[in-house]
Amino acid sequence: MYEHDVIVVGAGGAGLRAAIAAHEEGADVAIVSKLHPVRSHTGAAEGGINAALREGDSWEDHAYDTMKGSDYLADAPAAETLCKDSPKETIKLEHWGMAFSRDDDGRVSQRPFGGLSFPRTTYAGAETGHQLLHTMYEQLVKRGIKVYDEWHVTRLAVSDEENPEDRTCHGIVAYDVQTGTVEGFSARNGVILATGGLGQVYDHTTNAVANTGDGVAMAYRAGVPMEDMEFIQFHPTTLPSTGVLITEGVRGEGGILYNEDGERFMFEYGYANNLGELASRDVVARAELTEVNEGRGIEDEYVHLDMRHLGEERIIDRLENIIHLSEDFEGVNPVEAPMPVKPGQHYAMGGIETDENGETCITGLYAAGECACASVHGGNRLGGNALPELIVFGKRAGHHAAGKDMEEARITTGKVGDYETAEVESPVQLGEAGIGEDAVADGGAAADSGAAATGTDLVQQAVEDERETINHLLEKEDGIQHAEIRERVQQSMTQYVNVFREEEGLKQALRDIREARELYQDVFVGDKSRTFNTDLLQTLETRNILDIAEAITLGALARNEFRGAHWRKEYQERRDEEWLKHTLLSWNDGKPELWYKPVILEGESKTYEPKVRSY
Amino acid sequence: MSTQVPDQVEDESSAETVPAGKQKRDAKKRERAERVQEQREAEAAEKARAADDTYHLKVFRYDPEVPDKQEPRFDDFYVPYKQGMTILDALMWARDHYDSSLTFRHSCRQAICGSDALFVNGSQRLGCKTQLSDLSEPVRVEPLPHADVVKDLVVDMEHFYDQMEAVEPYFQTNSLPDGELEEQRQTRENREKVKMSTRCIWCSACMSSCNIAAGDNEYLGPAAINKAYRFAMDEREGEDMKQRRLEILEQEHGVWRCQTQFSCTEVCPKDIPLTEHIQELKREAIKNNLKFW
Ligand SMILES: Cc1cc2nc3c(=O)[nH]c(=O)nc-3n(C[C@H](O)[C@H](O)[C@H](O)COP(=O)(O)OP(=O)(O)OC[C@H]3O[C@@H](n4cnc5c(N)ncnc54)[C@H](O)[C@@H]3O)c2cc1C
Ligand code: SF4
Ligand code: FES
Numbered sequence A: 001m002y003e004h005d006v007i008v009v010g011a012g013g014a015g016l017r018a019a020i021a022a023h024e025e026g027a028d029v030a031i032v033s034k035l036h037p038v039r040s041h042t043g044a045a046e047g048g049i050n051a052a053l054r055e056g057d058s059w060e061d062h063a064y065d066t067m068k069g070s071d072y073l074a075d076a077p078a079a080e081t082l083c084k085d086s087p088k089e090t091i092k093l094e095h096w097g098m099a100f101s102r103d104d105d106g107r108v109s110q111r112p113f114g115g116l117s118f119p120r121t122t123y124a125g126a127e128t129g130h131q132l133l134h135t136m137y138e139q140l141v142k143r144g145i146k147v148y149d150e151w152h153v154t155r156l157a158v159s160d161e162e163n164p165e166d167r168t169c170h171g172i173v174a175y176d177v178q179t180g181t182v183e184g185f186s187a188r189n190g191v192i193l194a195t196g197g198l199g200q201v202y203d204h205t206t207n208a209v210a211n212t213g214d215g216v217a218m219a220y221r222a223g224v225p226m227e228d229m230e231f232i233q234f235h236p237t238t239l240p241s242t243g244v245l246i247t248e249g250v251r252g253e254g255g256i257l258y259n260e261d262g263e264r265f266m267f268e269y270g271y272a273n274n275l276g277e278l279a280s281r282d283v284v285a286r287a288e289l290t291e292v293n294e295g296r297g298i299e300d301e302y303v304h305l306d307m308r309h310l311g312e313e314r315i316i317d318r319l320e321n322i323i324h325l326s327e328d329f330e331g332v333n334p335v336e337a338p339m340p341v342k343p344g345q346h347y348a349m350g351g352i353e354t355d356e357n358g359e360t361c362i363t364g365l366y367a368a369g370e371c372a373c374a375s376v377h378g379g380n381r382l383g384g385n386a387l388p389e390l391i392v393f394g395k396r397a398g399h400h401a402a403g404k405d406m407e408e409a410r411i412t413t414g415k416v417g418d419y420e421t422a423e424v425e426s427p428v429q430l431g432e433a434g435i436g437e438d439a440v441a442d443g444g445a446a447a448d449s450g451a452a453a454t455g456t457d458l459v460q461q462a463v464e465d466e467r468e469t470i471n472h473l474l475e476k477e478d479g480i481q482h483a484e485i486r487e488r489v490q491q492s493m494t495q496y497v498n499v500f501r502e503e504e505g506l507k508q509a510l511r512d513i514r515e516a517r518e519l520y521q522d523v524f525v526g527d528k529s530r531t532f533n534t535d536l537l538q539t540l541e542t543r544n545i546l547d548i549a550e551a552i553t554l555g556a557l558a559r560n561e562f563r564g565a566h567w568r569k570e571y572q573e574r575r576d577e578e579w580l581k582h583t584l585l586s587w588n589d590g591k592p593e594l595w596y597k598p599v600i601l602e603g604e605s606k607t608y609e610p611k612v613r614s615y
Numbered sequence B: 001m002s003t004q005v006p007d008q009v010e011d012e013s014s015a016e017t018v019p020a021g022k023q024k025r026d027a028k029k030r031e032r033a034e035r036v037q038e039q040r041e042a043e044a045a046e047k048a049r050a051a052d053d054t055y056h057l058k059v060f061r062y063d064p065e066v067p068d069k070q071e072p073r074f075d076d077f078y079v080p081y082k083q084g085m086t087i088l089d090a091l092m093w094a095r096d097h098y099d100s101s102l103t104f105r106h107s108c109r110q111a112i113c114g115s116d117a118l119f120v121n122g123s124q125r126l127g128c129k130t131q132l133s134d135l136s137e138p139v140r141v142e143p144l145p146h147a148d149v150v151k152d153l154v155v156d157m158e159h160f161y162d163q164m165e166a167v168e169p170y171f172q173t174n175s176l177p178d179g180e181l182e183e184q185r186q187t188r189e190n191r192e193k194v195k196m197s198t199r200c201i202w203c204s205a206c207m208s209s210c211n212i213a214a215g216d217n218e219y220l221g222p223a224a225i226n227k228a229y230r231f232a233m234d235e236r237e238g239e240d241m242k243q244r245r246l247e248i249l250e251q252e253h254g255v256w257r258c259q260t261q262f263s264c265t266e267v268c269p270k271d272i273p274l275t276e277h278i279q280e281l282k283r284e285a286i287k288n289n290l291k292f293w
Helices: A013-024 A059-069 A076-095 A128-143 A214-222 A281-293 A312-330 A386-401 A455-475 A482-496 A503-520 A534-558 B020-050 B087-097 B158-166 B188-199 B205-209 B211-215 B221-232 B239-250 B263-267 B274-292
Strands: A002-009 A029-033 A146-149 A151-158 A169-176 A182-193 A232-238 A256-258 A303-306 A339-348 A351-353 A365-367 A581-588 A591-598 B054-061 B073-080 B117-120 B123-126 B139-142 B149-151
Touching (some): A002 A169, A002 A386, A013 A386, A059 A076, A076 A128, A151 A214, A151 A534, A169 A534, A182 A386, A214 A365, A312 A339, A482 B087, A503 A534, A534 A581, B054 B087, B158 B221, B205 B263
Parallel strands (some): A029 A146, A182 A365
Antiparallel strands (some): A151 A169, A256 A303
């Protein structure tokens, strides 16, 4: 067993920032990550980081844009924290040496992005995430912070009190990918989950293969609610063949969208008469698909994004990476021809329910970054708002876990205060076919720990349970392979729980997921080796994909209104009287339980009154 | 840790304590699983047969734990070709449809995480960035040379990471502005100068292609020297720090080992002019010595 004060799970932007912050507070901190830090998906971010740095801009304006962009489903205390802390944290990156693009006067450059009332997206070419990830990793090396890389975390060690709010997280269990050893990591102060996105729930996504929502699913099974999972962002400009992202920076710099008839459809068909291509992402994604559905798409699949008129010099200066991506992955040179683009899964607005200090309802368990939902993005995230989220909330979670005194959070977590229980009319028995009841012991709240007295006992117990699970998976000689199950779920999600959603489709997706769960009970691992067994790891990940797909679909079925990225055929209006509330899903004795809590629209000095969102 | 593959594992459902209903359900589940699996394999074979175009891959296999993979060998895979298919796509297809134990690192699929550098038809390339259609058949896929193989296409990266860390790969400056909202200024020209060097994704292709690195285990290697270049040339770090960086690079296993063979520059998937950067540092080092000796 390894012991540290603070354990950070994941080494993307959020995990690295959290670890550095905990270290600043004097904690003995370690990172456990299934990928080497520089392989994390933060490296793929292109466009930039929003921060109100300039005269004429203010954090208040940034907060206003964020609340509006969220379609009034973000919590004001979280959005305001983001916008207030972002300038300082962005400049800190500069002080750490990050290679931002520069203006003539030597200051960091900023550009316009969708849904922003000021060009406040700070960037490093079209490779902002790469620069950010590497800069932060350098700081980690400088401080000598311990990293256990290529260790796959499979389970949280959480005490087993009846109410999640009374539970404590004592550590984690992880699987050493190189040797196949299962080990416990005990955390004296706290565990911070920073496991990133969950794009692998879909088959057309900008996300890395590693983005399987592990942290969200692990926290869920340990008793933390998943929040607002139905809100999935589909990015309007991904390459059709691979899902590789073409940054919003292209439209920020003046790129134009055309349909098959060469019409500039954002204006031509009135999707966004003021901002056109720079309307927020949900608006543009729907516009594109509408074009395709109405027969004005190219090859019935995509539209064109044209940046030729920007001129080669400007493209190379600000978007060089896009030339490479388009050439390497689609065979199109965007200096000479328009790029084919279509919407693809991109970002999860929802995730592990936390407050603005990164804390969950379980004592000692924190989350930050894309896996978390402090509720900054609500129904729709603005481009350039995720990177600041990593550094702002990563830092806060790190400080809090290391014992720093924090201002008391205004956001509540867990089933306390005002909440409303709910039911949803589902076509299948929810959760009944719990994942792998036979094949895999549950990864829940250390179910069998019984009289386990100390934290380390609890971790040890969780380790033993996990060893058993893994041995079982490896010993089982036949059954079904994860790739089959994963593919079914991905396809069903892409077909039915995409940009456009209908009641019948959502129900079909639930049936498909249920069937996949049943298949999963008979899952087996073909590779019997203990050395670098990716077959085993993907089998464990597939289980997370199942839980998450179910949460997204359930939330989407229950929310019968149209808000942000969540479009419903039967309900074409935002319904504020009923739906200014967050969807929460708790894992309760093998069953998902749905409930709601109100959105906080009261900010520090003003209340964000919901308005019609037009661009 | 067990290194043995169990010969025959008793199926749970055949144990006596299991109630009859469950046995039946299990049997049914198993049947269904078998059916699905068979169907799948048949489909895969059918797809390969029916495809207008299949690609023939010869993939290196090795696993220290599995008796019949302890002797390294090449496996043949025939993968149905789709327009735009990359080496990585083909490997994933082979893994998901033929042999789930086929092992390789990958994540981003867009040439930014650096995890799938491989030795393809005799040169170092990123699997995700290499179109099958650019290669002659059979496509030979091997792990990066000059590194220990962990399993199949996965190599041990420790040595590469150690070299990267040996050059103090982090920004060090004495002239930070006072205000926490005030950045250090940097000219556009200077940013341009370091730009290419900042693009390294730690894929280790360059190191693997370098003859010198293969012969001298302590040679810092192109990636680490490039990392040092990134900071040494950044005007924000100041002259005294540059001096210190040059001292690290001048040591016995530093820049002077490079024999300008350009292989690193040729294979770098991010087009970093590595050899040029190394040469420039050599020149700086000479200037530096003239000044101080
Ligand atoms: C292509 C693309 C472009 C984007 N561009 C922008 C942009 O321009 N601006 C912006 O603001 N946002 C952008 N985003 C969004 C933003 O980049 C991501 O939300 C953010 O980088 C996620 O960071 P993270 O630290 O939460 O997770 P990640 O960087 O994904 O890191 C997750 C970490 O968790 C680890 N991990 C996961 N599961 C486990 C496990 N079971 N055990 C151990 N470790 C585990 C992984 O190894 C990894 O280190 C973009 C996203 C994508 C996909
Ligand atoms: S310098 Fe190029 S080849 Fe070498 S590790 Fe970096 S990206 Fe890879
Ligand atoms: S998969 Fe990331 S570089 Fe190829």
